[in-house]
Amino acid sequence: MALGDKSVYSPLTTLKNLFKRPMTIKYPKEILRVFPKEGVSPNYRGLHTNDLEKCVGCAACQRICPFDAIEMKIIGQNEQGRAIKKPVVDYGRCSFCAFCVDVCPTNSLKMSRHYIYKIKTVKSLSAKDEVEFVKDKFRIMPDEKLGDDIGYNTGKAKKVLG
Amino acid sequence: MTSRWDVERFGIGPMATPRQADVLLVTGYVSLKTLKRIIRTYEQMPEPKWVLAFGSCTVNGGIYWDSYNTITNLAEYIPVDITVSGCMPRPEAVMDALQTLMKMIQSGEAGAYKKYKENYEYYKANQDRVLRKTYPILGEKLIQNEEAATSIE
Amino acid sequence: MDAPSYMLTKIAEKDDLAVYELFFGPNHPGMHGNFGYVLEMIGTEIVKVRPNAGQLHRGFEKLMEQKLWVQNIALVPRICVVDPDPNEVAYCTAIEKIMGIEIPDRAKFIRTITLEMSRLTSFLMGMGALGAALGLYTPMYIMTADRDLILDLFEWLTGGRIYHIFNIPGGVRNDLPEGWVDRLNKVLDHLEKRLIEYDKILFENPIVHKRLKGLGYVSKEDAVRFGLTGPNLRASGNPYDVRVDDPYAAYAYLDVKVIIQEGGDALTRAVQVRIEFEETIKLIRQALKLMPEGEVRLNLGNLAMLKVPKGEAYAKVESSKGEFGYYVVSDGGMKPYRVAVRGPSLPAGLLLAQKHLPKMKIDDVAAWMGSLAICPPDIDK
Amino acid sequence: MIEILRVFLFGFFAIFIGLFFMGIGRKIIARIQLRLGPPFYQAFLDVGKLFSRKSITHNFVMDLGMVMSLAGLVATMLFVPIAGHTAIKTSSNLIVIMYLMAIGYLGMAMAVAASGNPNATIGVSRALTMMLGYEVPFFTVMLGLIIINGTSSLELIANSQAGSILNWNMIKFPLGFIAAEIALQAMMGEKPFDAMIAPAEIASGPMVELSGKYLGLAFLTHAVSIFVETAIIVNLFMGGASNIFTFVLKQFEIYLITVIIEAVFPRFKIEQAVKFLWTVPMSIALLQLVLIVF
Structure with a gap:
């Protein structure tokens, strides 16, 4: 068996890497080009996007969420006096498993290919307020803002759950 | 980090000990036993120092929000400069956060370590509150017995 | 005194x-x-x-009792970060065993392929970590870069890079996307070419031999006695592989070659991983060739309302580090009554350490850990 | 006054070249690892950053030790001829250089022993053991060169190789060069002989308690040691140089070999390293000595 033979010169053959192109992607300037779409994969599970027109506020996503990350927020009342509810995603809990997208009956909740969401701590806030500030900032009501770059979406494919 | 997402391009590299570190990366959930180590590591780092919390778990408990052994919010125990969402965050997101942190340091925006000194009581109180849970159940009695045993000798 | x-x-x-x-x-x-x-x-x-374990304890087994059957799938991959798929498959297989259902053949093959891909990523990480423990960082960097190529494929297939959350009771979540198989073949070709380079820098390196030879010797009997599984067990000369002895997913259709080596020291374990890496690539090729067309999942109705009949089952999966076992008990409700997880790293990390580490020099601790492929999250769970 | 200025100039020059080499070395290693690597001036930025940080000291012995370590190496550097220039001229500087070089390590040992960290203590004991390992073959090689030239002055040894490339000791005594090259690898503390730093084993050893300015000083010490050690080899085996530019270029060639070996070999355990140094380079060096004497 070839394995197990040793040679002082074998490791030195790695030096030919010096003349190869590095595998590094210069991140802010370059992006990944291995998928049919550039950047992340076409069905990436990124931040949520929600078609508020289509969303009926059925709270199916809230029930399936394994980590209690979705909360139904009342944003107004309809003509019958019933409350209109829309989901608010807490990214402090969300694990991007996309079960909520799978169960959405109207297919309004989707996931976009955007993934960067960061919060800088404000220097002037006191220590206690800062905790609440960050927590608050991580609760977002998904809307159509990221809708032009849809990632994970079970609309076309067969529904997975339910 | 890997060859593809080479962070050494920005002069960022892992250091072997907290004494040589500038930035503490808390990558995900923090159990009570780890919290003790994180606080110790953080206090060992020389100033100026910064904390980058990433993953959802450091903000509101993440997927372990109902676990009996993890803390839900890192910022209650040590001051955090920048928080990134994701579970796990992509390498790009981490690099983006590191670069933002670099910009913040340049503009003087990042100075959470000063908060630790100013609000030392607040942080200590929070830390004590959860770390009390990690004391051995037979705790004080056992220690007293041992002390008694040694004094007899 | x-x-x-x-x-x-x-x-x-x-x-x-x-x-x-x-x-x-x-x-x-x-x-x-x-x-x-x-x-x-x-x-x-x-x-x-x-x-000094316990820093990663999250109380998985307790958390799983509090969540719906399907919700737990988002939780289980976290048990071992570098090799997440065996957890999902083991959990789903256990549920399917209790329910007494057979998943479609295509789903079985897709599961097999993702399992083997996950094994590749874990092996790459493990070999790289072993190199790094010896102070040889070059293969580590190259291997993690190659691991990224497989992670890309995972991302394309499942939408997630590290945690795939791809297997569900009754099959897998979606079919292979268009162009995915071509890309996989390309990546496999690339890895086979790279394997020669890994050999040159890591496995033919005289100093690596000098460091690893005779380190952490596990005899044939000890390996069984301590409960080692996976490559560590086979490197000690025990012919046991869950994929062959108790086939799950599509392994029954495939020709899995069990590699056994006599030796039992760190070098043998490293070479074992290296040979199994090659075998894994062949196995993926085989599975791709035999893969049938058809459905990828059974329709079990609304999975959120899934009720598993009363019963219990043990499902085991051969991961890159050894046997992952899930013992699931159901009382017929919406949530598992009890889930117990058997991780492969516990025997090596906690028990074997107490036998091996004494009388060892501090130089060897990292290399010893690297050679046994110890994965701390699954010790603590 | 001018003498003092000269001394300072030499010191700064050595630090500058050393840091420059370190930066390029990191870049080359990164390329071997198929990544882009830091910019070549990263070492300067690092040192600048480290000196701007707060640092934690344990006691004054630690401060003293770090300064002593740098001062020892800078003092060594003053005796090394650089392309015909020497800060302090003596007739037998080779002995002085080898003597003074040990002071750098002793200073480091003093500083980290004061910190009281077990990892650091293990690291220092390893560093001193390693010194024992590489100095024996290196001295043997030097002894041969001293015997054949009849002098222990580095300038004279360097000048004796003037003329064509065939006069270089590297060509004339290839065995001695190989032995010295292996010893140099250990002297610089590069793999496979970096057991004293070994992050995976003892958490970077002597550096484990150094923060801020102390780490900066350790960086500078390393930079000067790179300069001194490559300069000695260039003088001994590559015939020195007529101008500074050629000299630095030759130094860089030597450093390049070191870096390349560093990138592709793992580290020996300390006992394996010493055993290796006392067998392989030692026997080569002895063979060379025998060839020279008879």
């Missing part, structure tokens, strides 16, 4: 101060993951070891 039997030298017997404690981990660069050993040492020699 009698001197403890582990005291090594006459001087040490007299002087209690000769023994000192050294914390190897959690924040030690030689430790992969949040885990630690408290070493009692004389000079640079270890006399006693105390594993």
